[in-house]
Structures are given as C-alpha cells and as structure tokens.
Amino acid sequence: AKETEMAIGKITPKQFKESIIKHLNSTFGTDINKASKKAWWNATSAALNEFVYDRLSQTQKTHFEKDTRAVHYFSLEFLMGRLTGNNLHNLGLFETAKKALTELDIDINTLVDEEEDMALGNGGLGRLAACFIDSLATMELPAIGYGIHYEHGLFRQEFKDGHQIERPDSWREYGNPFEIRRPESIQDIPVYGYVETKFNDAGKVVKEWHPGRIIKGVPWDVPVVGYSGKTVNVLRLWESRATNFFNWDVFNSGGYHDAHKENVESETISKVLYPNDETDAGKELRLIQQYFFCACSLKDIIRRYKRAHADDWSNFSAQVAVQLNDTHPAIAIPELMRILVDRADMDWDQAWKICRETFSYTNHTLLPEALEKWSVRLFEKVLPRHLEIIYEINRRFLESEVDAKWPGDNAIKSKLSIIEEGHERMVRMGNLSVIGSNKVNGVAEVHSALVKSDLFPEFNALWTDKFTNVTNGVTPRRWLKACNPALSKLIDKTVGDQWPTNQEILRDLDKKADDAKFQKAYMDIKHENKVALTKVIKELTDVDVDPSAIFDIQIKRLHEYKRQHLNLLHIMALYRRLLQNPTMDMVPRVFIFGAKAAPGYKLAKDIIYAINKVADKVNNDERIGGKLKVVFLPNYRVSLAEKMIPAADVSEQISTAGKEASGTGNMKLALNGAITIGTLDGANIEIAEEVGEENVVIFGLTVDEVKALKKQGYNPWDYYYGNEEIKAVLDWFDTDYFTPGKPGELSSIKNSFLDGGDPYLCLADFESYSEGQKEIEAKYKDKKGWARSAILNTAYMGKFNSDRSIQDYVDRIWKLKSCTVK
Numbered sequence: 001a002k003e004t005e006m007a008i009g010k011i012t013p014k015q016f017k018e019s020i021i022k023h024l025n026s027t028f029g030t031d032i033n034k035a036s037k038k039a040w041w042n043a044t045s046a047a048l049n050e051f052v053y054d055r056l057s058q059t060q061k062t063h064f065e066k067d068t069r070a071v072h073y074f075s076l077e078f079l080m081g082r083l084t085g086n087n088l089h090n091l092g093l094f095e096t097a098k099k100a101l102t103e104l105d106i107d108i109n110t111l112v113d114e115e116e117d118m119a120l121g122n123g124g125l126g127r128l129a130a131c132f133i134d135s136l137a138t139m140e141l142p143a144i145g146y147g148i149h150y151e152h153g154l155f156r157q158e159f160k161d162g163h164q165i166e167r168p169d170s171w172r173e174y175g176n177p178f179e180i181r182r183p184e185s186i187q188d189i190p191v192y193g194y195v196e197t198k199f200n201d202a203g204k205v206v207k208e209w210h211p212g213r214i215i216k217g218v219p220w221d222v223p224v225v226g227y228s229g230k231t232v233n234v235l236r237l238w239e240s241r242a243t244n245f246f247n248w249d250v251f252n253s254g255g256y257h258d259a260h261k262e263n264v265e266s267e268t269i270s271k272v273l274y275p276n277d278e279t280d281a282g283k284e285l286r287l288i289q290q291y292f293f294c295a296c297s298l299k300d301i302i303r304r305y306k307r308a309h310a311d312d313w314s315n316f317s318a319q320v321a322v323q324l325n326d327t328h329p330a331i332a333i334p335e336l337m338r339i340l341v342d343r344a345d346m347d348w349d350q351a352w353k354i355c356r357e358t359f360s361y362t363n364h365t366l367l368p369e370a371l372e373k374w375s376v377r378l379f380e381k382v383l384p385r386h387l388e389i390i391y392e393i394n395r396r397f398l399e400s401e402v403d404a405k406w407p408g409d410n411a412i413k414s415k416l417s418i419i420e421e422g423h424e425r426m427v428r429m430g431n432l433s434v435i436g437s438n439k440v441n442g443v444a445e446v447h448s449a450l451v452k453s454d455l456f457p458e459f460n461a462l463w464t465d466k467f468t469n470v471t472n473g474v475t476p477r478r479w480l481k482a483c484n485p486a487l488s489k490l491i492d493k494t495v496g497d498q499w500p501t502n503q504e505i506l507r508d509l510d511k512k513a514d515d516a517k518f519q520k521a522y523m524d525i526k527h528e529n530k531v532a533l534t535k536v537i538k539e540l541t542d543v544d545v546d547p548s549a550i551f552d553i554q555i556k557r558l559h560e561y562k563r564q565h566l567n568l569l570h571i572m573a574l575y576r577r578l579l580q581n582p583t584m585d586m587v588p589r590v591f592i593f594g595a596k597a598a599p600g601y602k603l604a605k606d607i608i609y610a611i612n613k614v615a616d617k618v619n620n621d622e623r624i625g626g627k628l629k630v631v632f633l634p635n636y637r638v639s640l641a642e643k644m645i646p647a648a649d650v651s652e653q654i655s656t657a658g659k660e661a662s663g664t665g666n667m668k669l670a671l672n673g674a675i676t677i678g679t680l681d682g683a684n685i686e687i688a689e690e691v692g693e694e695n696v697v698i699f700g701l702t703v704d705e706v707k708a709l710k711k712q713g714y715n716p717w718d719y720y721y722g723n724e725e726i727k728a729v730l731d732w733f734d735t736d737y738f739t740p741g742k743p744g745e746l747s748s749i750k751n752s753f754l755d756g757g758d759p760y761l762c763l764a765d766f767e768s769y770s771e772g773q774k775e776i777e778a779k780y781k782d783k784k785g786w787a788r789s790a791i792l793n794t795a796y797m798g799k800f801n802s803d804r805s806i807q808d809y810v811d812r813i814w815k816l817k818s819c820t821v822k
C-alpha cells in the first residue's frame, strides 16, 4: 500500500511515460512507431490501471476484513461516459499523464477523445447513478453498483436531412480497458416454467419452481475510483450467456437453428439498452432484463454475506442495504422473498421483515406513462413463482395493514393493491416498491412533496415517516474539475484546491464576485470555452457561430414536458421580429440544442426535425445579419456535454412546472457559470433559493397554477387568437417556409399545440417566457452584473454536489459508515 500511495503521488511523468510504452509493447504488442491513437489510449489506460487495480483489491480486502455494511445500488442504467480522464483526475495523475504524453508528442485531450462513451443509460436516472457511485467511492463508503453489461448502449444519433436516425452503439468494439471479466462469480438464473406445490415430510407446503430455462450471468467489474484514489469500489455489470452451449440431441435430429436458438435468446438479454426515457414499453425482454440482473445481484450479495455469516440470516439487513433506482429493479423484492422462503426455508414474517429492512426505493418521475405496470399474464409466463409471492405480499398487506387503518374500505384497497384489476390485470411495480421498502424518496423537494400528495397519498397517510426527500446532485470531479480545467485552476488559485471534496469552499468565491480582476479572469475563461465549442460546432454541423454571442443551451432528452418546442416557438418569434425590424437592437444569440428522442416517440422526432429546419433557414438568412443562430449538435451524450457545459451562458430549464422531477443538467450548467432561465419546477426552485432570485430568471406558471389552469379547463386556442405573435408563429408551421416545396411538413408541431390540446401549457407560458428572455438580454448587456451572477452561480452550487446527496441517503436511509482503506 505504502508504495502505491507513494507511487500515485510521486510517479514522475518520465516513469509514467515508460509505463505507457511498456504496456504498448508488452500488453498490446504494438511498436511505438506503428501505434495508432487508439493503441496509445489503450496503453495509457493500462498504465493508470496499475494503480486502480491495486487500490481495488486493497479496498475489497479491507471491506471483507472489516465485514463492512454496504449499500448496493440496483440500476438498469449507468450513464458513465468516458473513464480515462476521470480516473486520471481522481488518482491525481492527470497532469503527470499530460506531461508524459506531451513527451510522446501526444495531446492528452485528443487521446481521451479516442474513448467511446460507456452510454449504458438514457438520461437523468442513469447519469445520476454514475455520479452517485463516484461520490460513494470518494466518500470511502462501502458500495457496489449493480446493473447490466449491455453490448449495445444508447443508440448513436445521426441527422439525415434534419431527421434523427438511430445507429447501433458499439462501445466495446475496440475493447474496454476499464472492465474485468469475473468468470469465477458466474450465476445461473431460472426463468419461465411452472410451480409445483408439494408437502415436505413435516407436512408443510413447499413451492417448487420448475424453470423453463436457465440463463448464465457473467459479471464484468468496472472499477469506480474515488477522488484521491484511496477507495476503489466496484460497478458489477451482468452479461447474459447461454448455459448449454450447444444442444447436440436437437442438432443431431437436424435442428441446427433450434439447437442454437436457446443460446441466441439467452444472449439477447444483455444485448441492448431499451432507449425509452419516461415511457414504459412493457416488453417481455425488458422484464427479463430486470429480473436477470436483480437475481444475479442478490445471489452475488448473498454469496458474499455467507462468506462471513454462513446460514445465519439474522444480520442480513444489518449488513446489506439495497437501493432501488426507480421501479425498474423492484422485482428484487419478491426475488429475495423467494430465496428466503423457498430456498432458505424461512418463515414468511421473518423473511418479510428482512426484505423491508433491506430495500429502499427512489422515485424519479410522476409521468403516468413512465410508471411501470406488467400484465399478470406476462408475469405468469416469465416468473410464475414471483407472481404467487406478489399475491401473498399483497394479501397480507391489504388484510392486515390496510384493513387496520381503513376497515372494509374496498376503494382504498383497490388503490393500494399491487394488482390492478380490470380486463387486463396488471402488477403495479410502484405500489410493490413502496410496500416492500423501508424508505421512499423523491429527488427534489417539490417532487418529493408531489410524490406524497399526488402519486402515493394513501401510502403517505399509512406510513408518513416512510417518505422522505433527497435532492439530486452532480459530481464536481467530472462536471467542473475535469470538464473545465481552466476554471478549476482559477478556483484553485483563489480558494485552494480542496473544493473537489468540499464544495462548500466554493462559497468563498462570492467575495470575488464584484472584483474586476477576478471577473475578467472568470469571463475570459468562459470566452475561451466558447471559442473551443465554436470549433466543435463547426466540425459537427458546419455552422459558424460568434463566440461573443450569448450561448443559450438546452441539453437533455427530447420530451414534450421538457418543452424544447417552447424554446423553438420563441426562436421563431425572435426571427420574425428581426425580419420585421432587422436593425432591432438585439444581443447576438446562438441557441444550441442537444437531445435524443426515443425511437418510437414520433412528436419528439418531429420537434427535432423542426428545429433543424428552422436552423437551416435562420442560419442562412443574410437579412438578419447573423444576430440569430440555431445549432442542433447530433449524438448528445456525456462526453459532448462535457464540452458544451463549460461554454454555456444561458441554461434552459423550461419544463412545465410539476413535470421535471429534479433535473441535473441545471446543476452542471449553473456550476459552470451559466445563468438559468427556468420555471419553478424540480431542483430549479432550490437552485434559485441557493443562488438568489437576482442570479436566475424565473418565469411561468407554478405547480399550483398549472393544476388550477388544468382544473378550470385550458384552451390553447385562447392564446392562439389572443396573441398575434403566437398565431403568426404557429401558422408558419403550416407553410413551406422552412421546408421549401413541402408545406405542412411541420404541422404536427402546430397541431400538438392546438388540436392536441398543448398538454404541457407551452402557449400559456409563452409570453412569460418571452419576457424572461428579454430579462436575460438585459442582464447580459450589464457585463459586470452578468459576471457577478455567473460567479455567484458557481459559488453557491455547493448544495448540488452528489456528495451532499449521498450524505443525505447515508443519514436518512442507509445508515452507512465510511471505511478508510489503508
């Protein structure tokens, strides 16, 4: 350990260079003169892994020796992005590697661009999981992330004539230096089949599940390097493989394909990530994905527990906490019950007690279409024994706990029941998660309040202290230290370099908020980052933008409730005002978008097309003198966000109030000095509280006003006929102005606002939004005032550090202790 400590801190660029060359030669069998950039990246990663693996085994050894209680973060998504840069920074080796590579005439920034994103997630939920495991390791908390080792992550997005085209992701094509295959920990997972009811010789009913197929689960470990490299935890991702490699009997009887069929089907389980964000597809394979990784993970946890506790289950929930990242892993609850009751022959009540003490559940969305419900029929087919266990959990819950509080009240019972009656009986994974967990939390104060008042009011009445809030956060290591090195260095010089693990230190920057010298240094860095982004924009879209214009950025998944189409309406209104008055005094503005739409989400794809068509027209319209530019960067992902966020002046957080559970992009953009224009939704409310009303621009209806307007009946036509600008802009969609020769190609957008009922109240918020944008313009013109606000946003983002979120989980839910790894 001593030499590693020493080695990490003390290795010289020269020694690191030699290590890179050694790995190039001996690990990758490549000669220095023939090495490709990919080879240099692999060799550099191998050189840094020497330190990672050492700390990894140190950490595991220590946790085992101290038999530490640990949290297990169950998530179907981990949106990790790239790891080379992050791991170098967290090991304190980035500058060393930079110098070593420079001596090899390699620019570290181009080298890290060789790495494919580990895009094993859709958006907020998946990225939050990645930030959380970074914080858990940095805070030296024993933790394991559990998920699926998808062969193909989130699709690659290309634009063809402005339309989104999906291409398969192949992150592992060139191998991945940051994963270790662990064949010694393979698990066998049963699915399908039927349940036999038997009586054991004590006359007790025993349930025997005869599975129709066994799937092999192969774990891949991705080291999670904490900042300062003391603790290296694990992210264990399960790959599905077929058990019997080849069914010779079927083959010999001439059925080659059938012989192989089973294999193919088993392997498809971890083949690809479902690209739906906030919309439940309800596909059989998705349910099997959920069960597969939960069953593998629980078996893995129990194997580790038994090493220290054999068959004494009494300490299980004291040693093991499992966090359910939304309802996607909720099947873990009946799976643990099956293991305890059917396999460990435990009586129901004791087993149920252990379950509830072990599991806790985080809700990330209120959208009805995102709440998972599986048909009883499908459950019967895929997981017959689990269905029985769910029925029993439900029966005991309704008959004891619900009836105790609401005797004979069937209405309440049907509301709280895990089973939704009706022509197609459904299993409500949200209700199961609440019933089977000791704690339920939302991800921002307003969201957690709505989870109690709107989503689970009866459960809240039944178990008030079960519900809590943990406002999201983001890791300042990736989202400031690594992605904005120039600003990091300025901060180091100003308040010292301990802020990556103690972000409250940034608060002291507020003393410099009005300091002209510091303002200049701070805004010069913003400008440099904008210049860098103009190059990326040119490379990806061939559009030239002026780095002195306002960079107004909206980056997130494409969804109606996030209202990228409200942003587009305002852009079209601005464009129209400019056409009517080209000399209009307007600070040049570049509206920058990044967003993927779920492949099956038509209107979302239409909105992407519309933004691209409007962009083409506006960007090539001489009459407006380049005052307005619109840019849609393709294939928005973590590594692109790291290039866009440091260059942002304005952060668009314009969701309909009550719809965005929290948001985390809002935190990253504010941390990097962007001024938020947003609604009082999700964490925007807490950001405004922390940075001060004068350092953000709030507009639009509040949560309660949205509810009131919906209640009284919202008619978007009133705004169409009531606001001439809205009418003109909407009518523009019907013409072929933006789609020459193809009138009406964009009409689906207009229709969604009118006939479609404008469900997310874009027209109702348009005027307030437009006023908000004028306020942004006015603020930007006051250079000193703007610089002050930007600096204060960076200074006051301490609350939104994922370390603070994790500390809240530790204090309120997990009751975990940190463990120093010598």
Ligand SMILES: CCc1ccc([C@H](C)CC(=O)N[C@@H]2O[C@H](CO)[C@@H](O)[C@H](O)[C@H]2O)cc1
Residues within 6 Å of the ligand: 122, 123, 124, 125, 126, 128, 276, 277, 278, 279, 280, 281, 326, 364, 365, 370, 371, 372, 443, 472, 660, 661, 662, 663, 664, 682
């Ligand atoms: C069943 C399909 C599906 C897939 C993913 C999801 C996620 C819960 C969607 C998601 O990513 N939600 C986002 O979670 C972030 C982290 O808490 C929040 O900051 C965002 O507001 C929320 O939209 C729902 C439904």
